[in-house]
Amino acid sequence: MNTIRYWTSHDNKSSAYWNEWFTATSSVVNPLELEFLYDEKAPDYLFVTEHIYHIPRRFREFIELNDGRRISVFAGGEAISPDMNLFDYACSFDKTLVNGDRCTRKPPCLFFKHHIFTPLTEGCKDVVSELKSKTGFCNFIYSNPSAHPRRDQLFYAISQYRQVDALGPHLNNIGNRTSRTSHNWRRILVEMKRPYKFSIAAENACYDGYVTEKLISSFQAHTIPIYWGSPSVAEEFNPKAFINANKLSDEELIALVKNIDANDELWCEIASQPAMTNEQQANLAVESDRFVKFSAAIFDARPLEEKKRVPAGYWNDIYKRSLMRCGMPKWLRF
Numbered sequence: 001m002n003t004i005r006y007w008t009s010h011d012n013k014s015s016a017y018w019n020e021w022f023t024a025t026s027s028v029v030n031p032l033e034l035e036f037l038y039d040e041k042a043p044d045y046l047f048v049t050e051h052i053y054h055i056p057r058r059f060r061e062f063i064e065l066n067d068g069r070r071i072s073v074f075a076g077g078e079a080i081s082p083d084m085n086l087f088d089y090a091c092s093f094d095k096t097l098v099n100g101d102r103c104t105r106k107p108p109c110l111f112f113k114h115h116i117f118t119p120l121t122e123g124c125k126d127v128v129s130e131l132k133s134k135t136g137f138c139n140f141i142y143s144n145p146s147a148h149p150r151r152d153q154l155f156y157a158i159s160q161y162r163q164v165d166a167l168g169p170h171l172n173n174i175g176n177r178t179s180r181t182s183h184n185w186r187r188i189l190v191e192m193k194r195p196y197k198f199s200i201a202a203e204n205a206c207y208d209g210y211v212t213e214k215l216i217s218s219f220q221a222h223t224i225p226i227y228w229g230s231p232s233v234a235e236e237f238n239p240k241a242f243i244n245a246n247k248l249s250d251e252e253l254i255a256l257v258k259n260i261d262a263n264d265e266l267w268c269e270i271a272s273q274p275a276m277t278n279e280q281q282a283n284l285a286v287e288s289d290r291f292v293k294f295s296a297a298i299f300d301a302r303p304l305e306e307k308k309r310v311p312a313g314y315w316n317d318i319y320k321r322s323l324m325r326c327g328m329p330k331w332l333r334f
Contacts, residue, residue: 003035004299007043007065009051009058010075014038018047021075022295034299044304046072048087050080063320068312071304077111079207085319088309089298091291095209095232102309104294107287108211108236109276115186115213117220120275123241124222127272131197131264138198138226138257141168141189147204150228154200157250158226161258164200167192186217193221197267198257201242203229211236218242219275224260224267226253236280241273 006018015036023034046066052059066072066086074082074090081097082090090103097103109116124130140155155171158164166173193199199218203210211230215237218225225242227233234244243260245253260266276284298307310316 001033001035005037005039005043006045006047007040008047010049046070048074050078071307079205079210093210104291106291107284109284110288112213112216115216121281123272123274127268130222134197136196137162138164139193139196140164140166140200142170143168145170151202154202161254189217190220193223196223199223199225201225201227208232224270237275238273238277241275
C-alpha cells in the first residue's frame, strides 16, 4: 500500500473523497492500492482546485507549499484551464489539452458518476407511460445568478412560449426550492425534473468538453434536455436524445420546442433514445482507462523528484512571486 500524503485547497479534505477522485472507484474498491492521508504540514502532493482563485488564503497556502519539492496536481471540476507553470500535472475537462504525460481528462460520466442511477445506454423503456405521467412543461433549476448570460436567456426565450418553472433559488417562480445541502440531493434533483417534458440543461460556462450533471440528471429523469454549453457535446452524448441549443437562435429554439411539445410521437421518439450510443460508451471506457493509468503514474513508487514536471529555478520563482504581488486582480491580492 502506497501512502499519499496530501494537502488540498478543496473544501472536502477527506481521504475517501480523494481516493475516489483519482482512482475513479468507490471508497471500498481501490485497484491502485493507495492510502490517502491528509497532511497540511508536510505533504508530498498538493491537490489544487479552482478554490485557490476565489479564496486568497488558499492561494497563498498553495504558493508557500509549492516549493519545488512537492508534486502539484490540478484537479479541475469547473470550466477553467490549468496553469502548467504552477502544476506538475493537471486533470481538467479540456479534451484537447496535451502536454506529454502531464495532462489528462476525467470524463464527465466518471466525474459525475453518482448522478447516474440507470445505464446511459438504455433509453426509456415505456416512453408512452412516461409521457402520460408528465404534468409539467419545462424546468429550470439553478442557484448561481452569475453564470454565462446565455443560461438566463434560454429561460426567458422559452418562457415566451409557455411558463418555465424555475425550481431553484435563481429566478424562482414556484416557491419550493432545491438545495445541494441535502445528503441525497442528486436523487432529489432527478425526481424534481421527472414530472417535466423538458429540462433546461445549461452550463455556467461555454468550454469545450465541459459537460456536467445538468445534462446527465435530465436524461435520468426521462425529460428532453435543452442543452447549452460544450460545443462538442454531441461527440459524447447521443445527439438524437436532446436538443442542442448551442447553435440555435431563440426563434429556432422556440419553434423546435413548440413542435416537439405539440407532437407526442416526436417527443416519444426523442425521449426513447439512449443518452449514449454503444460507440460513445466504448469511447468512454477508453478515456476512463486512460485517466486511471494517468493517476497510477502520478502515485507510483518512484521518488518525487523523478515525477516533478514544473520548471524549477529563477524564472518560475519570479512567476510565482509576480502572481502573489501584482499579477492578480485587486480583489484577489493579499
